[in-house]
Amino acid sequence: MAAEDMSDEEVVMPTKIKIGVCVMEKKVKCGFEVSSAPMEQILQRLQAFGEFEVEHFGDKVILEEPIERWPICDCLIAFHSSGYPLEKAEAYAALRKPFLVNELEPQHLLHDRRKVYERLEMFGIHVPRYALVNREVPYQQLDYFIEEEDFVEIHGMRFWKPFVEKPIDGDNHSIMIYYPSSAGGGMKELFRKVGNRSSEFHPEVRRVRREGSYIYEEFMPTGGTDVKVYTVGPEYAHAEARKSPVVDGVVMRNHDGKEVRYPVLLTPAEKQMAREVCIAFRQSVCGFDLLRCEGRSYVCDVNGWSFVKNSHKYYDDAACVLRKMFLDAKAPHLSSAIPPILPWKVNEPVQPTEGLTRQGSGIIGTFGQSEELRCVIAVMRHGDRTPKQKVKLKVTEEKLLNLMLKYNGGRPRAETKLKSAVQLQDLLDATRMLVPRTRPDRESDSEAEGEHGEKLRQVKAVLEEGGHFSGIYRKVQLKPLKWVKVAKSNGEGEEERPVEALMVLKYGGVLTHAGRKQAEELGRYFRNNMYPGEGTGLLRLHSTYRHDLKIYSSDEGRVQMSAAAFAKGLLDLEGQLTPILVSLVSKDSSMLDGLDNASIEMKEAKARLNEIITSSSKTVHTNESPEFSWMVDGAGLPPNAAELLPKLVSLIKKVTEQVRLLAKDENEKLTETSLYDVIPPYDQARALGKTNIDVDRIASGLPCGSEGFLLMYARWKKLERDLYNERKERFDITQIPDVYDSCKYDLLHNAHLNLDGLDELFKVAQALADGVIPNEYGINPSQKLKIGSKIARRLLGKLLIDLRNTREEAISVAELKSNQDNDSSFTKTEKENTDAKPKSLNKNDETRKSFTLSDISMDQDDDDDKETKYRLDPKYANVKTPERHVRTRLYFTSESHIHSLMNVLRYCNMDESLQDEDSLVCYNALERLYRTKELDYMSYIVLRMFENTEVALEDPKRFRIELTFSRGADLSPLEKNDSEAASLHQEHTLPIMGPERLQEIGSCLTLEKMEMMFRPFAMPAEDFPPPATPAGFSGYFSKSVLERLVNLWPFHKHAHSNGK
Secondary structure, X not given: OOOOOOOOOOOOOOOOEEEEEEOOHHHOOOOOOHHHOHHHHHHHHHHXXXXXXXXXXXXXXXXXXXXXXXXXXXXXXXXXXXXXXXXXXXXXXHHHOOEEOEOXXXXXXXXXXXXXXXXXXXXXXXXXXXXXXXOOOOOOOOOOEEEOOOEEEEXXXXXXXXEEEEEOEOOOOXXXXXXXXXXXXXXXXXXXXXXXXXXXXXXXXXXXXXXXXXXXXXXXXXXXXXXXXXEEOXXXXXEEEEEOOOOOOEOOEOOOOOEOOEEEOOOHHHHHHXXXXXXXXXXXXXXXXXXXXXXXXXXXXXXXXXXXXXXXXXXXXXXXXXXXXXXXXXXXXXXXXXXXXXXXXXXOOOXXXXXXXXXXXXXXXXXXOOEEEEEEEEEEEOOOEOOEEEEEEEEOOHHHHHHHHHHXXXXXXXXXXXXXXXXXXXXXXXXXXXXXXXXXXXXXXXXXXXXXXXXXXXXXXXXXXXXXXXXXXXXXXXXXEXXXXXXXXOOOOEEEEEEEEEEEEEEEOOEOHHHHHHHHHXXXXXXXXXXXXXOOOOOOHHHHHOEEEEEXXXXXXXXXXXXXXXXXXXOOOOOOHHHHHHHHEEEOHHHHOOOHHHHHHHHHHHHXXXXXXXXXXXXXXXXXXXXXXXXXXXXXXXXXXXXXXXXXXXXXXXXHHHHHHHHHHHHHHHHHOOOOOOOOOOOHHHHOOOOOOOHHHHHOOOOOOOOOHHHHHHHHXXXXXXXXXXXXXXXXXXXXXHHHHHHHHHHHHOHHHOOOOHHHHHHHHHHHHHHHHHHHOOOOHHHHXXXXXXXXXXXXXXXXXXXXXXXXXXXXXXHHHHHHHHXXXXXXXXXXXXXXXXXXXXXXXXXXHOOOHHHHXXXXXXXXXOOOOOOEOOOOOOOOOOOOXXXXXXXXXXXXXXXXXXXXXXXXXXXXXXXXXOOXXXXXXXXXXXXXXXXXXXXEEEEEEEEEOOOOOOOHHHEEEEEEEEOOOOOOOOOOOOHHHHHHHHOOXXXXXOOEEOOXXXXXXXXXXXXXXXXXXXXXXXXOOOOOOOOOOOOOOOHHHHHXXXXXXXXXXXXXXXXX
C-alpha cells in the first residue's frame, strides 16, 4: 500500500484499511504462543475478513523514533501501560489524525482514582459512597479526618467498618479492607495476583494508613463475587464473574492454570452503565469493575483497554464489532454486514473445553431421571459453644456510676451497654481498683459483702479472660435503679444523679474449636451429599452463577461464626473466618433471633412444667389422642423427676467443691502478681475460638479454651446457688438446661481435670434435660404449635417466599423453553447465521436484548432481601445445562428456632383450619422425633424441592418437597462403643448425626400441600419489607409480564443478541 496520507475520509479506498497497533509489545503477545493473547486473536480475525492490514509499531519505534517516522495508518489502537509514552502517542495522533479506537487524552484520567469517580458521577453512573483524604506530605495531620476503633469520619461523613481504603494513584493496587471488632477486626490487603494469591489477611492491623492520599468507601457486600465488564464500543458489553479476592484470597484456576471466570448476563440497567462508561471516558475498548449489592449495581474501578481472555466466542464478537467501527469510520460506502459464515470459521479447530463440565450434566432426583433439584433450604443450629454465662450485681460505687453516665450521654435514668474494647477497658480499669484483695474462700464480715466482692472479682476475671477484648461475646449492661437530687455544679438548681445501678455482664457462648470444626465438616458434607448427580465440585464459589446461594445468620457471634465456618467447608475456601463472614453471611436478627413474641406462653409452659415435676401427678392426659405418647402434657419427662432433683443438687455441690479448690490455688498465684498488669495485645485466634485445641494448656492441667479456674468455679457456684434456694427450699427447674450444658461442656473439653462425680452428674442432668428442654417450647402439641408459630413466624414466611420464587422461576424457564422449541420461524440457515454473528446494533435490538430469558431471571429480584443474582450467560459458558438454576438458602440460628420450626412441621395439622389434613411428618418420624430428646449443636432441618419435568406445569405433582432433619452432635460424651466418636473425643468434638427422613419412602409431598399447611403460621409475603427493584427493570415474574414478552418476539434456542 502506498505510503500516502490516507487520513482524508473523502478518498475512496480500493486498497486495504491500515490498522496501526501502537502499544507495548508485551500487551500484544503473551505466553509462549502468540495466538494465546486476546489482542492477537482478534487482530487475526480482523485480517481474515480481507479488508484490513495490521501494522505493529513495536517498542523500538515507539520509544526511540520521532513520531514523524512512525508508520502512517488509518485507524490507531493505542493505550497506556507501564513505560508507555502517552504524550508522544497524542502528538502522533494530532499529526496524522487516524481514527482512534480509544481516545488518548482521557487515558490520563485513569491514573487518578479521584478523577475516575468524578467522571463517573458527572455521567450519573452509581459509585459506592466515598470520601477523599488528600495529604500534601506523608503523615500530614488533617482536621477533617477522625479515626475511631470502628469507623473513620471524613468531612463529617462517617464510614463504619467494614470499609475500603484505596490509594488515589490508579496504578497502586494495594487496597485495604478494615473489619469491625464485632467480626473479629483485622485488615485484608488486596493486590495484583501473585502466584495463587490475590489478598492477605492481617488480623493485628486496626489503624488505617496515613502516609499518603486515599479514597475511603463503603464496603459493598456482593456475596463474594466480582463482576468484570468488557465493552467493545458503546453497544457491546461482555461480563464475567470471578471469586472476589475479598473472600479468602485464593485464586481459583482451572487445569490449564488460568483463573476461573464465568460469563454472566448484565441487566438492562447495567448495559446502559457500560454504554455510559464507554462514552464518559471515550474508550471504545474498556474494562471496568461492577459491584452488585442489594439490587443495585455500582462501578468501583475503570481499567481502560481490556480484553476478555480465553473466550473464542468473545473474540468473534469483538472482531465483528471492531470491523464495523473501522468500516463506518474509514469506508462508510462499504457494507459492514457480516458474511453468512465468518471467514475464520471454516478451518477453526474445535474450541477446547475449560473443564467446567465437571459440575455434572444435570441434577437428577432420587425419584428417577425426570426429576431435577431446584431448591435446597436448610435451617441450622450453631456449633459447640462454651456455656452461656450471666453475672448480676447491684453497684453503688462512684467509679462505676460515673462510667455509666460517661457512655449514656449523661442521662441519669438511661441504661448503658458496653461492648467496644475501649468501653470494656474503662470498666476493667474501674473494676481493678474496686476488687477487694480477698480470696474466694476467706470469710467476709457479711455474706452479702462477700458475695458482692466475689461477683466483682468474677467481672474482673471475665474482662481479663483471653488477654484481649472482642465485642463478639462480652457485653455489659448498666441500668440505674435509684437516684437522688443534688445541686448542679454551677450552683443553679438541682439535678438527678444515680446512686445505685444493676450491672449485668453476659459472656461465654463462644463457638469453640470443636464448634468451628463441626460447622466446617458439615459444610463439606452438604457439598458432597445434598446435590445429587453433581459430584464433589458442586459449590465452589465460582459456580454460584448457576447455584444461587445466600447465607443468613442471627446476630449472635457463635451463630455468625458457625455460618462462616460452614460456608468455608461448603465452598472449599481457605483462611480466616472474619473475611468470609463479612463477604458471605447476611445478618437478619428479626428472623433468626429472639423469643419475645412467645415469652408469655413460654412462661406458662415453664410454670406448668414445674408443677408436673414437683407434684405427684406426673402425667395428665389431654382429651385429644392419648394413644400417642407425645400427646401427653410433659411428655418425655422421667417418671422419677422429683426424686432426681435433690440428687442433682448434691452432685453439683460435689463438683463445685473440687473446682473451688482448684480456683483457690489459682487465686493465690494471681494475688502474688500486680493487680494492674497491662492486658497483653489483642489475639485474633483466641478472640474467635481457636481452630485447634490448646495442647499446652491441657498438658499443664488448665481448663480448655481461655476459661481459668476462677471463672470455672464462678460458673459452677452460680448453678449450685440458682438451682436450689436453701432458704426457701425451692428448686428452679429452668436451671436444668444450664446444668446439663455445663456438664456436657466439661466432659467434652475438661475431661483431663478428672472431676469426680461429673459422669454421674451428667447422667442425672441429661435425664432431666431430655424432658425439660422440649417442654419449654410447649407442654403439649397444641402449645408447642402456638409457641413455635410465634417464634418462627417470620422464618416460615421467608421459607415460603424462597419456595414460591423457585417455582415461579422454574415455570418461567419451562414456558419460555417450550416457546423456543415450538417456534419454527427461523430457517436452519438463518439459525446458523444468527449463531455465528452478532446482530446489527440498533435501538430495536437493544430493546430485544434487554429482555432475553436469562435477563428476566437475573432481574427477577422479588425476595424480601434484595438478593443479588449471578446468572450464567449460556452463550459463553462451557456447561451443559446453563439455564438450569438451583437456589440454596441457609439459615443459621439457635436452639429455640430449630425446636419452633420442627414443632410447626410436625403439629401444623392440629390447627383448626387444617383439622382434616394429615401431618407433614409421617407417623414413624413422629415417633422418632418423640424419642429424639435433643436437637443438639449443628442439628438441622432441610427442605429440598424437586421439579418433575415430565408432568404438566399445572399438575401439583410437578413440584415435590422432601423433608429431612438431623439431631446434630447428639452423642453422649460418655459413649465408649463408637470408634469414630472415641477418636473425635480426643479432639474435644462429637460427630454430627446423618439426616433422617420425615416422610415415608415413596410418598409425594407437593409444594401446594406444603404451602397450605404453612400459610396459617407464616408471615404473609406482603408484610416483608418491599424489595429494591433494580433500576431499568419494568416488572416481576408474573404471567402477564411473561405473556407480554412472549408476544414481543420469537424466542429461539440459538438466537444470539450482541449486548450481553
